[in-house]
Amino acid sequence: MLELASYEGRHRVRGTAIATVAIGGFSLMYVVLFPTFAESLGGDIDALLAAYPEPMLKAFGIQTLASMEGFLASELYTFVWMLLLGLYFAYSAAGLIAGDVERERMDMLLSLPVSRTRVILEKFASLAVPLVALNVVVPTVIYAGTVAVDYPVDPVDLFVLHAFSIPYLLVFAGVGLVASVFFDRASLAQRTSLGLLAGLFFAESLLTGTDYEVVGTVSPTRYLDPNAVLIDSEYALLDAAVLAVAAVVLVALAVALFRRKDIE
Numbered sequence: 714m715l716e717l718a719s720y721e722g723r724h725r726v727r728g729t730a731i732a733t734v735a736i737g738g739f740s741l742m743y744v745v746l747f748p749t750f751a752e753s754l755g756g757d758i759d760a761l762l763a764a765y766p767e768p769m770l771k772a773f774g775i776q777t778l779a780s781m782e783g784f785l786a787s788e789l790y791t792f793v794w795m796l797l798l799g800l801y802f803a804y805s806a807a808g809l810i811a812g813d814v815e816r817e818r819m820d821m822l823l824s825l826p827v828s829r830t831r832v833i834l835e836k837f838a839s840l841a842v843p844l845v846a847l848n849v850v851v852p853t854v855i856y857a858g859t860v861a862v863d864y865p866v867d868p869v870d871l872f873v874l875h876a877f878s879i880p881y882l883l884v885f886a887g888v889g890l891v892a893s894v895f896f897d898r899a900s901l902a903q904r905t906s907l908g909l910l911a912g913l914f915f916a917e918s919l920l921t922g923t924d925y926e927v928v929g930t931v932s933p934t935r936y937l938d939p940n941a942v943l944i945d946s947e948y949a950l951l952d953a954a955v956l957a958v959a960a961v962v963l964v965a966l967a968v969a970l971f972r973r974k975d976i977e
Contacts, residue, residue, distance in 0.1 A: 717832060721809075721839030729843040736798065736847060737854045743789050744858035747781055751864075781864040782943040785855070790939035794878065796914050798847070799885040799933070802840065803910050806889030807902040809836040810971060814897050833894070833971050837964060840886050848875045866943065874942040877949075880956035884933040885910055887963025894970045933959070 777783035810833060813819040822832060852875045859866045888910055892902040910933075917929035929935050936952035 715835060715838070717827070717835035718838040718841075721836055722842045725805075725839055725842040729846050732801065732843060733846050733850050736793070737851050739793065740785075740789055740851055740855050741858050743785060744781070744855060744862060744864075747784050747864060748862050750784070751779070777940075777944065780944070781859055782866055782870070783940065785866070786939035786943045790874070790943075795881070795934060795937060795939070796911070799882055799914075800907050800910060802844070802882045802886040803889035803906045804903050805840060805843070806837065806886040807893045807906045808899040809833075809839075809890060810893040810967075811896050811902040812893075812899040815899050829972050830968050833890070833968050834964070837886070837890055837967075840883075844879060844882060848879060851875070867946065870943050870946050873948055874939055877937055877942065877953045877956075880953055880960050881933055881937045883960035884956050884963065887960045887967070890967040891963055891970065894967045894974060 778787060810819070813822060823829065852871050856866065856868050856871055889902070889906040892906040893899070896902040896905065913929075913932035914934050917932035917934045933956060936949070936956050938947075938949065938952075941947040941949065
């Protein structure tokens with residue numbers, strides 16, 4: 714059992730280590746820079762935000778830069794974590810099935826005594842390697858860094874945010890998985906999922922408060938707010954549940970499509 718997941722997971726260790734070091738180092742850089750940023754501007758930090766265009770503030774989730782929590786939520790989590798890391802998971806998932814089909818390896822895999830459902834579920838499960846590593850190492854690094862620079866964040870809020878980001882990232886991966894089943898070329902599946910999710914990310918940010926706000930309800934970004942968690946300690950359990958259900962639905966859809974797919 715889980716031989717496919719174990720095999721795929723082992724091949725993700727090196728990439729996961731690189732991504733974890735890169736994002737962990739990037740996060741630590743933000744933590745270390747904040748004291749200098751805050752001290753150089755004094756109490757005028759948020760006054761500067763008045764000069765920013767409103768669409769820009771919405772797109773990047775900037776609520777306040779006067780605290781470590783607000784700085785991390787705006788500068789790190791909204792863009793790097795929610796968008797770039799989300800696209801990383803979508804990109805990775807988009808190659809899971811289409812990559813093997815394109816390289817004509819799927820026929821050989823399906824000739825083994827394994828069901829299509831098992832193949833797709835275990836391949837998707839291999840994404841647990843980067844998912845767990847990033848959501849354990851990065852918050853640990855961030856919390857230790859904020860303590861070291863004497864601007865500690867609430868560890869409960871920080872780890873709740875990362876717990877909530879797990880179903881969020883799984884939704885991105887689920888979209889990539891559906892694209893991977895639908896298309897026979899990995900590059901096409903990857904471009905399609907990246908374009909769709911990036912579009913939804915910015916649509917949700919820019920359309921909030923307009924007559925077209927309803928469009929944002931299909932964007933995963935609507936259901937995770939780093940500012941609310943880190944600044945206000947608000948835990949939107951219902952939104953996290955929506956993301957979890959959406960991830961399950963996407964995986965189930967991918968399984969259903971794959972079971973009916975003709976492998977050429």
